Amino acid sequence: MPEQPYKSVIEALLLVAEEPLTPEKISQVVEISKEEVAGLLNELREEYERHSRGIRLYEADEGYKLGTPPELSAYIEKLFSVGASPTLSRAALETLAIIAYRQPITRVEIDAIRGVKGAGVVDTLLKRKLIQVVGRKESPGRPQLYGTTPEFLKYFGLNDIHELPPLEKLQDKE
Amino acid sequence: MPEQPYKSVIEALLLVAEEPLTPEKISQVVEISKEEVAGLLNELREEYERHSRGIRLYEADEGYKLGTPPELSAYIEKLFSVGASPTLSRAALETLAIIAYRQPITRVEIDAIRGVKGAGVVDTLLKRKLIQVVGRKESPGRPQLYGTTPEFLKYFGLNDIHELPPLEKLQDKE
Amino acid sequence: MAYQVKLPVFEGPFDLLFHLIQKQEIDIWSISITEITDQYLEYLRAMEELNLEIASEFLVMAAALLRLKSKRLLPSSSSFWEEEDDKEILSIDSTEDLIRKVLEYRLFKEAAFFLREREKEQKKIFFRSSRQPRVYRQTRQETIWDESQEPEKLARLFQQLQERELKENTRLSFTVTEEYGLRQKMKYITDRLKRSKSPLYFSSLLQSHSVEEIIITFFALLELCNQSEARVWQEKKFGPILIEVKEA
Numbered sequence: 001m002p003e004q005p006y007k008s009v010i011e012a013l014l015l016v017a018e019e020p021l022t023p024e025k026i027s028q029v030v031e032i033s034k035e036e037v038a039g040l041l042n043e044l045r046e047e048y049e050r051h052s053r054g055i056r057l058y059e060a061d062e063g064y065k066l067g068t069p070p071e072l073s074a075y076i077e078k079l080f081s082v083g084a085s086p087t088l089s090r091a092a093l094e095t096l097a098i099i100a101y102r103q104p105i106t107r108v109e110i111d112a113i114r115g116v117k118g119a120g121v122v123d124t125l126l127k128r129k130l131i132q133v134v135g136r137k138e139s140p141g142r143p144q145l146y147g148t149t150p151e152f153l154k155y156f157g158l159n160d161i162h163e164l165p166p167l168e169k170l171q172d173k174e
Numbered sequence: 175m176p177e178q179p180y181k182s183v184i185e186a187l188l189l190v191a192e193e194p195l196t197p198e199k200i201s202q203v204v205e206i207s208k209e210e211v212a213g214l215l216n217e218l219r220e221e222y223e224r225h226s227r228g229i230r231l232y233e234a235d236e237g238y239k240l241g242t243p244p245e246l247s248a249y250i251e252k253l254f255s256v257g258a259s260p261t262l263s264r265a266a267l268e269t270l271a272i273i274a275y276r277q278p279i280t281r282v283e284i285d286a287i288r289g290v291k292g293a294g295v296v297d298t299l300l301k302r303k304l305i306q307v308v309g310r311k312e313s314p315g316r317p318q319l320y321g322t323t324p325e326f327l328k329y330f331g332l333n334d335i336h337e338l339p340p341l342e343k344l345q346d347k348e
Numbered sequence: 349m350a351y352q353v354k355l356p357v358f359e360g361p362f363d364l365l366f367h368l369i370q371k372q373e374i375d376i377w378s379i380s381i382t383e384i385t386d387q388y389l390e391y392l393r394a395m396e397e398l399n400l401e402i403a404s405e406f407l408v409m410a411a412a413l414l415r416l417k418s419k420r421l422l423p424s425s426s427s428f429w430e431e432e433d434d435k436e437i438l439s440i441d442s443t444e445d446l447i448r449k450v451l452e453y454r455l456f457k458e459a460a461f462f463l464r465e466r467e468k469e470q471k472k473i474f475f476r477s478s479r480q481p482r483v484y485r486q487t488r489q490e491t492i493w494d495e496s497q498e499p500e501k502l503a504r505l506f507q508q509l510q511e512r513e514l515k516e517n518t519r520l521s522f523t524v525t526e527e528y529g530l531r532q533k534m535k536y537i538t539d540r541l542k543r544s545k546s547p548l549y550f551s552s553l554l555q556s557h558s559v560e561e562i563i564i565t566f567f568a569l570l571e572l573c574n575q576s577e578a579r580v581w582q583e584k585k586f587g588p589i590l591i592e593v594k595e596a
Contacts, residue, residue, distance in 0.1 A: 008246070010228065012246045012249065013228070015240060016475070017253065029249055052182055053185055055185060055189055072182070075203055093502065097502040097503070100506070101502075113510070115512070154192075156502070157499070163499070165500050241473045241474060242474045261467055265359055267467075271456045271459035272456045288359070288453065290403070291405065329467070330467060331466055341458075341459060344455060344459055
């Protein structure tokens with residue numbers, strides 16, 4: 001491996017790690033002693049604070065991870081609530097559930113299941129890119145068919161539409 | 175909101191954002207002009223490089239996100255204990271190049287350019303979500319037409335399909 | 349052990365041809381089809397000697413090249429060449445056509461090379477995983493975490509909706525039959541059918557077009573079919589429903 005300042009290596013590891021990193025793990029990857037790791041982690045922590053950066057080093061689960069300074073929480077909350085991220089209304093979630101499990105599906109079919117005319121809801125979901133037009137039904141009027149988007153998967157943290165929880169079998173309709 | 179150095183706020187936002195952050199979004203959250211945001215992003219980028227840190231600022235999807243310096247890849251791979259992820263075969267890359275520049279295109283048309291029947295290659299690319307069916311050609315048999323996906327752009331670190339160099343320009347390289 | 353000859357590997361016949369032309373270091377448009385064909389066959393022979401498997405496309409190209417070569421030896425007016433119109437992936441009409449195809453292939457070979465470089469570069473960069481902020485938000489105690497983002501909630505909602513739909517459908521059909529009277533409607537339909545000389549449209553049986561009426565009329569019709577009193581058909585999928593009396 002190329003010679004790199006170990007501190008930057010540790011910072012990179014912390015940036016991409018999915019879980020808190022233990023000094024053992026870091027020492028194993030970087031191939032320096034646990035003591036050296038501890039020293040470098042301390043340096044990192046101090047640098048983050050001294051230069052009033054947007055990053056902090058936190059301990060969690062016997063490991064370390066990067067997080068944001070508590071005093072910036074207002075900004076972070078704003079980030080997650082601004083624009084495209086208001087939580088979905090119940091109507092929107094119901095509609096989304098129907099589309100997810102019954103795609104491709106038309107508006108009329110959605111309304112029939114919900115028992116309500118939900119004109120605006122579909123448009124909202126379209127605008128948020130959680131659903132998209134996937135074709136047209138070969139029936140009178142050739143209504144548009146809707147399906148979910150990659151954005152939808154991301155929103156619910158799914159890798160694949162098949163990761164949607166399976167539905168328990170309902171009794172067969174008479 | 176508390177008075178905070180804007181640069182640290184932006185760094186914090188980049189750290190927690192789920193998707194590349196556009197200057198617009200940042201400007202909206204931090205409540206400073208887009209020009210100021212652009213200036214601060216530049217300062218951040220330079221600081222990361224100058225101090226040889228483990229963090230870099232990257233552009234993607236018209237936004238910005240944090241990633242690691244390419245020269246540390248060996249360590250990251252070790253952390254995830256994966257070898258470098260498999261690269262695409264030459265056949266796959268050739269096929270992908272043809273689809274990228276000539277989309278929408280059918281299998282037969284791809285084969286004609288390559289001079290080889292590449293049945294399996296297209297399927298592999300479909301499975302890897304680098305290409306998708308974008309329609310059917312209005313010719314006998316109505317063969318499927320293929321095009322590239324957003325995943326394709328991400329894979330090659332492109333913001334836009336137009337960032338592909340023009341074909342004629344590739345030709346100049348004798 | 350015999351020494352091993354290393355043969356370069358080519359993605360396809362065009363790839364090989366391009367390599368051969370490039371080796372000659374001449375303008376591609378002035379290649380001699382005879383020379384190229386010979387070199388091409390030589391390569392295939394070398395592959396054979398090494399017991400390498402030769403993909404069929406390489407052989408098809410060899411045939412195409414030989415054809416081009418011999419074409420030059422025969423008078424061009426000869427009708428000898430107007431035979432089989434092979435719809436193979438490789439149909440090459442002339443040397444110019446061949447060169448055009450090789451050049452086109454080369455463009456994409458370059459493009460593939462460009463993509464390879466981008467791929468290499470990208471593979472070295474790692475980003476924060478997009479699932480990470482969840483962890484971050486949870487550990488920060490004040491949960492911004494929003495349960496509407498849980499896929500399980502979707503499943504629950506859908507299940508509830510399906511159950512409700514089931515209940516409502518049963519209730520609807522029950523009350524409808526009660527209120528309107530199936531018998532009455534059946535009698536109405538048979539009367540109309542007997543009076544009419546030509547088949548009736550389903551829609552002409554309706555007076556109010558309310559959901560309830562449509563359903564009851566449909567049920568009545570089904571019942572009549574069941575009792576072999578009426579014959580029902582559609583001329584095409586989703587077309588209008590036509591009805592006539594079924595003669596005994």
